[in-house]
Amino acid sequence: MNAKTELAHRICTTFPVSTPITVEAVTAILKDYIIIKDSDDQRSDLNRRIKYYLGAKRIDGLSERTLKNYKNNLEMFAERMNKSAAKITTDDIRGYIGYLAESRHLAETSLQTHINTLRAFFGWLHIEEKIKKNPMSKIKSLKLDKKGARQALTVEELERLRDACQGYREKALVEFLVSSGCRLSEVAQLNVSDLDLIGRTVRVTGKGDKDRQVYFSVRARLMVQEYMVSRKGGTGLFVSSKSPYEPLKPRAIQRIIRAISERAGLEKHVHPHLLRHTFATHALNGGMDVTVIQKLLGHEDVSTTQIYAEMSDETIKHQYNKYVAAN
Structure with missing residues (x-):
């Protein structure tokens, strides 16, 4: 046919x-027409443009983890756009950002990540002369409260979060995040077999595909062990509660932490990265050397660690009195 x-x-x-x-x-009516069966890529060249962009960024030396994040964000965008890259307007971008905020309920930091990804992508298309006008040129960055976003949970808030956990999966997840200081992406890729429960250590793969050893608390080990007994299957450290018990994806972990914080009635926007920051802040305020925290967090530059872990005035005064004033 x-x-x-x-x-x-x-x-x-x-x-x-x-x-x-x-x-x-x-x-007979169509005999004078040329009919070509259109493909998905012909209807919208976005997927093809995304593929070329990622290829260019790989040549530029971006890590596989970064490329994967770019790919996920751009493919999500392409699914919402039923037009070619050249026809996408600033209003289309604004509508998409609104969708992410209102329907996907993304936090401002996550929204800014999507904006940054789209800005880099359309900027590349414009430089490569694939589009005549850059639809991101009028899209401004969000005014993020960076200091507020880095405000760690207090001891009381952390206890309220713990009390709001339902079941050992939630308890183990909170304890592991807050005692290891791991990134969300690092936790999502872990298997149970990766953990040394006796030594309470695990090797994780961080940014730049660099491995490091991290530690977790006795309480985290106990919660993980109870979780492993109660769950029905799966090889991942944290898995879905339904068959085939696939490892939880980062977005699913984010939703779980958000649900726990809402139950706890916390005013702060609690997310996995805030638990990582809480770990760093409490460790530094407790007297741990900043270079040790740097290694545990996987930071290449110690200045990054100092930004994450800001000491309170009370802690600074205590340290001064301990090491200087008495001499």
């Missing part, structure tokens, strides 16, 4: 009319 006959057949079967019509009659 050629393209014309196939289209005529589909017209007759999909859109029936009261007057009988034959495939031959429709084929």
Whole structure:
């Protein structure tokens, strides 16, 4: 069956009319037309452009983890756009950002990540002369409260979060995050077999595909062990509660932490990265050397660690009195 006959057949079967019509009659009507079966890439070249962009960034030396994040964000965007890259407007971008905020309920930091990804992508298309006008040129960055976003949970808030946990999966997840200081992506890729429960250590793969050893608390070990007894299957450290018990993806872990914080009635926007920051802040305030915290967090530059873990005035005064004032 050629393209014309196939289209005529589909017209007759999909859109029936009261007057009988034959495939031959429709084929005769279409005989003077050139019919080309359109592919998904021809209807929207976004996927093709994304593929080329990621290839260019790989050549530039971006890590596989970063490329994967770019790919996920851009493919999510492409699913919402039913037009070619050249026809996407600033209003389309604004509408998409609104969708992420209102329907996907993304935090401002996550929204800014999507904005940054789109800005880099469309900037590259413009430089490569694939589009005449950059739709991101009028899109401004969000005014993030970076200091507020880094405000660690207090001891009381952490206890309220613990009390709001339901089941050992939630308890183990909170304890592991807050006692190991691991990134969300690092926790999501862990298997149970990776853990040394006796030594309370595990090797994780962080940014730049660099491995490091981290530690977790006795309480975290106990919660993980109870969770392993109660769950029904799966090889991941944290898995879905339904068969086939696949490892929880980062977004699923974020939703779980958000639900726990809402139950706890915390005013702060609690997310996995805040638990990582809480770990760093409490460790530094407790007297741990900043270079040790740097190694545990996987920071290449100690200045990054100092930004994450800001000491309170009370802690600074205590340290001064301990090491200087008495001499």
